[in-house]
Amino acid sequence: MSKRNHSVVRDEEESLIEVESLTVTYDTPDGDVHALRDISLSLDRGETLGIAGESGSGKSTLALALLDYLDENGRITSGSIRYDGRRIHDLSADELRALRGNRLAHVPQDPNTALNPALRVGEQITETIREHTDKTTRAAQERLYELLETVQIGDAAYTADQYPHELSGGMQQRVLIAMALSCDPDLLILDEPTTGLDVTTQATVLDLVRDLNESFNTTIVLITHDLSVIANTCERAMILYAGEVMETGSVSQVFNSPTHPYTQGLLAAVPRIRDERTMNSVPGRTPALAEIPEGCVFADRCAFSTADCRTAPIDMTAVDADGEAPHRTRCCHWEDAVSDPIEPETVSERTRGETSSDESPLLNASNVTKYFDTPTFLDRISGGNPPVKAVDGVDLSVQRGETLALVGESGCGKSTLGACLVDVLERTSGEITFNGDRLADLRGSARDEFRSNAQIVFQNPHSSLNPRKRIGDQLHRAVTTLTDLDRTARRDRVEELLDHVGLDSTHAARYPHELSGGEKQRVAIARAFAGNPAFVVLDEPVSALDVSVQANILDLLDRLREEYDTSYLFISHDLRVVKHSSDRVAVMYLGQIVEVGSRESVFNPPYHPYTRALLSANPDLDPETDAERIQLDGDVPSARDPPTGCPFHTRCPQYIGEKCDRQEPELTPVETADGDTHHIACHLSADELEDGLEL
Structure with a gap:
């Protein structure tokens, strides 16, 4: 993967965006x-700026303020924003x-x-193109397909004809990115642009953002909870917490020499793939x-806080005025934080649960398929469209007490397979057994017991x-049913x-919109555990969460297991x-399992060329x-x-x-x-x- 040049020298000219002493109130x-x-x-x-911080830190509010697009109850109470001098x-x-x-x-x-549920996605993108350019209908259509292919949507014509609800979360995100890029903007504000994307598509999109920045001098503001995305894309970084800037400077300064305890805590919470350190959560x-609160807004969560942190507001302090960019921090004990930094634990300091030695699996899937849009007899005679083979002949087992991870790009069939395994979706063919019983044979009380x-x-x-519905009512219904x-x-x-999920009894009286993303995820997990389940499918349970909440949720899942x-x-x-969360790993591509084994064996060579590409794409x-990223040829079929x-042969770098082919x-x-069995x-x-294969 190509890296950003973190010491770019720019021509002296008026800034594109100037924000001065901005305060926003709702x-x-x-x-x-x-x-x-x-x-x-x-x-x-x-210039490229990455903005990071936990949910509720003000990142999205800043993005909306830059566009003068705040909600009706939001207002700029002081300060100003200038675009190109205006x-x-x-x-x-x-x-x-x-x-x-x-x-x-x-x-x-x-x-x-963000997407209009009543319009096909192709219409929404071409509408943007026609609104802001003089392209003809035909030229706008050509540009539409070009954009969809750019963001790695394989069947562009088919996808353009779909409504948003017919696409996966990752596909919807790619459609939005294509729409934003349609007019080659001067300023591109990306608010969590890669949250729903798999690693290869994320890498492609970030390459695209870098190319847009370098080829067209586009200014980028990238808001994300994934600090590694900022490390690979941006020149400067800003760390927000509770509406205030905690630390700012070049990416190298902030990531390699963090001075604020909050920045150090966020970095320690990031999972790592190339070393044995694991994730810590930021307490509180x-x-x-x-x-x-009076004084430092981070004081209640800070390991270095003292009484003087709580008595008066903390000003930004210059750490290194002679570096690549002004490095500043909002901490009166930053020198203590630098001398004794917060760092991730090593894996050896944490233990994982032991899986059962029982030889019979809890769940076993044999040659499972799930086809959508299966053609009727008349369709087959008339040569109509073939079915979508979302899951295509999968054999998989889950042992008692283990965590089996299922990984792969968006659209490879992961969520569909998970839904089939718990019988939320009816499979097209194949057999699934649970505790030795065939799902197809379960009736009455046996069926109810499986559902619980x-x-x-x-x-x-x-x-x-x-x-x-209030949270308590939704949990009560689950308990009553299960x-x-x-x-x-x-x-x-x-x-x-x-x-059990770290929420207090007052949450029972709240509605979902009154909870943060992490709290909603905890409620969803609590509901799943209402009936003391033996098996839970966790479909991207932390993909939309910031790194600290992600670490908390993963710790919670380990404890509940x-x-x-x-x-x-x-x-x-x-x-x-x-x-950091699995015992075994199965890798899925285009509806099929291409690799499965223990975590240790799958993360070390030899591995399937597709697994190798996934590993190299992680920022x-x-x-x-x-690190060199493996570029896969062509689009996902x-x-x-x-x-x-x-x-995988149409994209395989080791095609023989x-x-x-055959x-x-x-x-x-x-x-x-x-x-290990691999x-x-x-x-x-x-x-x-x-x-x-050395990474």
Whole structure:
């Protein structure tokens, strides 16, 4: 993966964006919420700034303020924002409309609410192109397909004809990015642009952002909870916490020599793939912004805080004025933090639960398929479209007490397979057994027992919780449905579940919109555990969470697994998280399992060429590291018309010809040094797979 040049020298000219002493306040029934306070920044043309911080730190509010697009209850109470020398909030509605989507482009955080559910995605992108350019209908259509292919959507014509609800979360995110890039903007604001993307698509999109920056001198503001994305994309970094800037400087300064305890805590919470350090969570919670505490807003969570931290506001202090950029920190004990920094633990200091030695698996799937849009008899006669082969002949087992991770790119069938395993989706063919019983044979009370024993936590907690029901009512319904407890015991069980996921009893009276993303995810997990399940499918349970909350949720899942003796299918596109959360790993591509084995064996060679590409695509936290990324050829083939032979052969960097084209490889055992069971579906031998595989 190419790296950013972190010491770019720019021509002296007026900055594109100037923010001076910006304060943003929201009016709420409980009083004013001070979302941003005294924020100042300056961005030259072509500069890239990464903004990081936990949920609620004010990152998205800053993005909306830059566009003068705050909600009706939000207002700039002091300070100013200038774009190209003009005050944004002095522009007329027509002038703002001409800028937004054209010269100023924004990729919002949640594609579910950003895309119009009543319009096909192709219409929404071409509408943006026609609104801001003089392209003809035909030229706009050509540009549409070019953009969809750029963001790695394989069947561009088919996808353009879909409605947003027919696409996965990752596909929706890519559509939004394509829309933002449609007019080659001067300023591109990306709010969590890679949250729903798999690592290869993320790497491609970040390459695209870098190319846009370097080729067209586009200014980039990248907001993310993934600090490694900033390390690989940006020149400067800003760390926000509770509406204030904690630290700012060049990426090298902030990431390699962090001075604020909060910055150090965030970096320690990032999962790593190339060393044996693991994740720490930042203790405590972000303070409520309706009442700003005296002194340092981070004091209650800081290991270095003293009485003088709480008596008066803390000013920004210059750490290194002679470096690549001014390095500044908001901490009166930064020298102590530098001399005794917060660092990740080593894996040896943490233990994982032991899996059962019982030879019979808890769950076993044999030749499972799930096809969508299966053609009728008349369709087949008329030569209609073939079905979408989302899951295509999968064999998989989950042992008692283990966490089996399922990884792969968006659209490879991970979520569909997970839903089939707990019978949320009816499979097209194949057999699944649970505790030795065939799912197809379960009836009556046996069926109810399976439903209580096999649960799923969906990818998006926002859409899986009922917005009109209080949290306590939703948990109570789950307890009532999945157990035979009496009324008093059900109330006690709801309180117990909230306590087990780290929430207090007051959360029972709240509605989903009153909770943070991490709290919603905890509620979704609590609901899944209502009936003491033996097996839980976790579908991207931490992909939308900031790194500190992510570490907390993963610790919670580990604790619940041990407490309830539960097995997990952990679906994720993030191999860094998988490395620290799994016992075994299965790699999925285009509906098929191409590699499966213990965590240790899958993360060390030999591995399938696809696994190798996934590993190389994970961004490194060190901005100075220049790891080479494996570029996969071509686009992901359509699951409606997958390749013959090996499904990966059209993109494989180790393609060997006719055998790959015609013969589908079987999962074959591969010997490992420690004797782990490791299977790879590839025509190459273990020795051939190891050639040139050092990461």
